[in-house]
Amino acid sequence: MTSTVVRLHPGKDRSLRRWHPWVFAGAVESVRGAASAGDTVRVVASDGTFLAWGAYSPDSQIAVRIWSFMEQDVIDAEFFADRVRRAAASRSDLAGRTTAARLVFAESDHLPGVIVDRYGSVAVMELTWVGADRWRDAIADACLSLDGVTSVYERSDVEVRQREGLAERTGLLRGVEPPERVEVSEDGATYLVDVRSGHKTGFYLDQRESRSTVRALARGQKVLNVFAYTGAFSVAAWQGGASKVTTVDSSGPALRIAAENLAANGLPTGSLVEADAFTELRRLRDAGSTFDLVILDPPKLVHNKAQVERGARAYKDLNWLAFRLLSPGGMLLTFSCSGSVTPELHQKIVADAALDAARDAQVVGRLHQASDHPVLLSFPEAQYLKGLVCRVS
Numbered sequence: 001m002t003s004t005v006v007r008l009h010p011g012k013d014r015s016l017r018r019w020h021p022w023v024f025a026g027a028v029e030s031v032r033g034a035a036s037a038g039d040t041v042r043v044v045a046s047d048g049t050f051l052a053w054g055a056y057s058p059d060s061q062i063a064v065r066i067w068s069f070m071e072q073d074v075i076d077a078e079f080f081a082d083r084v085r086r087a088a089a090s091r092s093d094l095a096g097r098t099t100a101a102r103l104v105f106a107e108s109d110h111l112p113g114v115i116v117d118r119y120g121s122v123a124v125m126e127l128t129w130v131g132a133d134r135w136r137d138a139i140a141d142a143c144l145s146l147d148g149v150t151s152v153y154e155r156s157d158v159e160v161r162q163r164e165g166l167a168e169r170t171g172l173l174r175g176v177e178p179p180e181r182v183e184v185s186e187d188g189a190t191y192l193v194d195v196r197s198g199h200k201t202g203f204y205l206d207q208r209e210s211r212s213t214v215r216a217l218a219r220g221q222k223v224l225n226v227f228a229y230t231g232a233f234s235v236a237a238w239q240g241g242a243s244k245v246t247t248v249d250s251s252g253p254a255l256r257i258a259a260e261n262l263a264a265n266g267l268p269t270g271s272l273v274e275a276d277a278f279t280e281l282r283r284l285r286d287a288g289s290t291f292d293l294v295i296l297d298p299p300k301l302v303h304n305k306a307q308v309e310r311g312a313r314a315y316k317d318l319n320w321l322a323f324r325l326l327s328p329g330g331m332l333l334t335f336s337c338s339g340s341v342t343p344e345l346h347q348k349i350v351a352d353a354a355l356d357a358a359r360d361a362q363v364v365g366r367l368h369q370a371s372d373h374p375v376l377l378s379f380p381e382a383q384y385l386k387g388l389v390c391r392v393s
Contacts (some may be wrong), residue, residue, distance in 0.1 A: 003033045003034075003044065004031065004032065004033035004034065004035040004039060004040075004056065005031070005033060005041065005042045005043075005044055005055075006023070006028055006030075006031050006035075006042070006043045006044070006056065006063070006064055007028070007029045007030045007031075007032065007042045007044050007045075007046060007048070007227065008023070008027050008028060008029055008043070008044070008045055008046060008051070009027055009028070009029045010046040010048060010347050011046075012014045012026075012029075012046075013027075013045040013046070013051055016043065016051045016052055016066070016069075017051070018378055018379040019069055020378050020379060021054075021065055021066040021107050021110075021112055021378070021379055022062045022064075022065055022066070023043060023054065023063050023064035023065075023066070024061060024063065025060070025061055025062070025063040027063075028063050028064075028218045031056075032247070032348035033056075035055055035056045035058070036056075037056065037165065037344060038055055038056070038057070038130040038131050038133060038134035039055065039056050039134075040053060040054070040055055040056075040067070040075045040345060041053070041054055041055070041056045043063060043064055043066070044167075044252070044329050050071045052064075052066045052067075052068065052069045053067050053068045053069075053071075053073060053075050054066040054067055054131070055067065055112075055129075055130070055131025055132075055134065056131075056206075057129065057130050057131065057164060059164070059165060060163065060164060063081070063324065065107075065112035065113065065129065066112070067079070067111075067112075067130055067131075068110070068148065069101060076138075076374055077135075077137075077138035077141070080111070080135050080138045080139050080142055081138065081141065083104075083109065083110055083111050083112070083142075084103070084104060084116065084139065084142035084143060084146070085142065085145075085146070086109075086116070086170070087103055087104045087105075087109040087111070087116075088103040088104070088116075088118075088146055090109075091372050092147060093352070093371075094371070094372060095202070097186065097187060098184065098185060098186040098187065098208065099120050099184045099185050099186075100117070100118065100119050100184035100185075100191070100193070100203060100205060101117070101118055101205060101372045102115070102116070102117050102118075102119055102205050102206070102372040102373055103116045103117065103118050103143075103146075103372070104116035104301075104369075105373050105374060105382070106128075106374070106375040106382070107376060107379045107381075107382060108373070108374045108379060108382045109350075109374075109377060110376075111132070111139075111352060112131065112132065113125075113127055113128045113130075113131060113133075114126075114127060114132045114139060115201070116139075116148070117200075117201040117202075117203075117205060118146075119182040119193045119195060119201075119202065119203065120182055120183065120184050121148055121149055121150040121151060122149070122150070122151040122152075122153060122178045122182050122195055123143040123144070123146065123149045123152045124152075124153050124154075124155050124195050124201040124202065125139060125140060125143060125152060125154050125155070125156070125173065125302060126151070126154070126155050126156055126158065127139070127154075127156045127161075127163060128156070128158055128160050128161060128164075128199060129160075129161075129164055130164040130165065130166060130335070130378065132181060133156070133161075133164075133166055136154075136173075140152045140154075140173040140174050141174070141315070143174070144174040144175055149175070150175045150176050151172065151174070151175040151176050151177065151178045152170055152172070152173045152174035152175055153170075153171070153172055153173065153178055153195050153196070154169055154170055154172075155170055155195070155200075155201050155202075156168060156169045156170065157169065158183030159168050159237065170196070173250055176364050177318040178195055178196075179225065180194070180196075181193065181194060181257075181260070182194075182195055182202070183264075184203070186208060186211070187208075187211070187212060187215070187233075188239070188340070189211075189235050189236065189239060189267055190261070190264045191203060191230070191232060191235070191261055191264075192230075192257055192260050192261055192264060193230075194257060196231070198254075198257075199229060199254070199299075203230070203232070204229065204232060204297075205370065205372065205373070206278075206337075206369040206370050206373050206385050207232065207233075207297065207335075207370070207385075208370040208372075209326060209368070209370050209371075210233075210297075210333065210335070210367045210387060211232055211233060211235075211236040211336070212236070213333065213365065213367060213389065214233050214236040214237050214240060214293075214295065214333065215236040215237070215240035216240060217240065217293055217331055217333075217389075218236070218237040218238075218239075218240030218241055218242040218293060219240055219241035219242070220241060220242070220243055221237075221242050221243060221291075221292035221293045221331075222242070222243055222291050222292045222293070222327075223237040223242045223244065223245045223246070223291065223292070223293045223294075223295070224246050224248070224291040224293070224294045224295065224325065224351045225237065225245060225246065225247050225248065225295045226248045226277050226280070226281065226294070226295060226296050226297070226318075226322075227248070227249060227277055227296065227297045227298045227299065228247040228248055228249045228254075228255075228258060228295075228297075229249055229254050229258070229297075230254050230258050230261055231247050231255070231257070231258025231259075231261050231262060231272075232255040232261070233295050233297065234247045234258060234261075234262065234270065235261055235265055237261060237293070238262070238265075238267040238268060238270070239265065239267070239297075242286065242293075244271075245268075245270040245271070246270060246271040246273060246291075247271065247273065248273045248275060248277060248280050249271060249273075249274065249277075250274065250275060250276050250277065251274070252274050255272050255274055255310065258272060259272060265363065267289075267313075276336030277318070278317065278318070278321070281318070281321035281322065281325065282321060282343045284325055285321055285324050289325060290325060290326065290327040290330075290332060291325050291326060291327065292326075292327055292329075292330045292331070293330065293331045293332075293333070294322045294325055294326060294330070294332050294333070295333045296318055296319065296322055296332070296333070296334040296335060297333075297335045297337075298314075298315070298318060298335070298337075298381075299337070300337050300338050301304050301315060301336070301338055302336075302338035302340045302341050303338070303340070304340060305340050305378075307340070308340055310315075310339075311341065312341070312345065312349050314393075315336060315341070315346070315349045315350075316349050316352055316353045316356075318334075318353075319332070319334055319349065319350050319353035320353040320355070320356050320357050322334065322353075322356050323353055323355050323357035323359040323361065323392065324359075326359065326392045327392075328392065328393075329391065329392065329393070330387075330391070330392050331364075331389060331390065331391050331392075332350075332361070332389075332390040332391075332392070333367070333387060333388075333389055333390075334350055334387065334388050334390065335367070335385065335386065335387040336385075336386055336387075337384055337385050338384070338385040339381060339383075341386075343366075343386045346386050346388070347363070347388060350388055350390065354390070354392075358389060359392050360392065360393045361390045361392050361393065362390065362391050363388050363390055364389050364390070364391050365388070365389030366384070366386070366387065366388060366389070367385075367386070367387030367388070367389065368385055368386060368387065369383070369384065369385040373385070387389070
């Protein structure tokens, strides 16, 4: 399969023996043979014992990401087709509930750097790493072969590709051009998705269970949805029987799709506010506004460990403002999608915000990424989304 062998320093093979899929550059003792970025390599222990097949990334801190720990595996187009089929099949339990799901979740589905989201008949593919990019055509072919898929659209337009020396890429890869808005259903609701230029691949699939929670809590409540994007939480709140919903986002195009989503479900528009979240929360506080249910789902405010302290201050400010806006007995649903912010740190940030806001609050629920974003036990880094349901006494 390959003539290139990556040998590890003595004692640096422990994580691979526990099936963790990364080899850091500092663990590499030698590279024997010619290997370009993205090439398949054989990873061995210091004594030559086979450990894994992976792809080489010489300019990255993560020198090798693992495709397989099975020596008999052959890393070819059929290997990727099989991995994509298996991952998609594992989401079959969602078929009666939604027409939108994450079919491939990178390392958790043993395909590092590969994201595939399905919206109806459209598969949206995101490749974040040089090894995945090498197998772009094979992965696209595998997606098109899935039952009911007629379009494969690429959204490899994430900044992390620059660290791998890769240009950003978007556009149709296979099949027919998708419509301007792809219509999907979830738990009886209709959503319109912009797969070409929407955030992530067009929709927050990871918040499916949280939308169900909002639907269950919203009856008769005055709801504030901040960082609303295309208004999925607002749709859930109205469907749950909210008395009023205010939808806040800084993106005008996102709010236009939010209005379309509300109209598609025959729901009131409510108040759509195009504004910076911090500014609008302060304006509402100064105006003496109160809400029974506040939803805070900010974008990733911490991208690495060096940003944790600054990001924690931003999260605290948001939650402090939210607590100040809650009526007695009100509920706060607050999230962080920053992997570097642990669940423990997130709860501490929220607790400090409640204390500074002089609000006595209880955690009455915990939220997390949906089941189509699984966490491989040997790769805990896949757990990134965490949420708290807090009740003010």
